[in-house]
Amino acid sequence: GQHMLRNRELRLLEIFMNAPQIIFTKDQLTDRLLTISEAVTENAIEVYIGRIRKKLTGCEASIETIRGLGYKLVIA
Structure with missing residues (x-):
């Protein structure tokens, strides 16, 4: 099936x-998303990452959590 990415989700995926x-920290990701109008919280980053992960299900790419550090894109 096709999954539509929202603006910030698309920008995050592009960054990765x-x-x-x-490995990107939440701070680095929020800094990179600041260009899209208003500020982004760390909680919002978690929500966006979760949405992107669901949409990447079945793909060769995934976003991994690196505990204590941040997130990174992994391509199988």
Whole structure:
């Protein structure tokens, strides 16, 4: 099935795809999303990551949590 990504979800996925295997902290991700109008909270980042993970189900790519550090895109 097709999954539509929202603006910030698409921007987040783009950040990960442009730097695969790089671990991004929540702070780094919120900084990169600031360009899209208003501020983004760490909780919002968690929500966006969760949505992206669901939409990537069945794909060769996934976003992993690196405990205590942040998130990174992993391509199988």
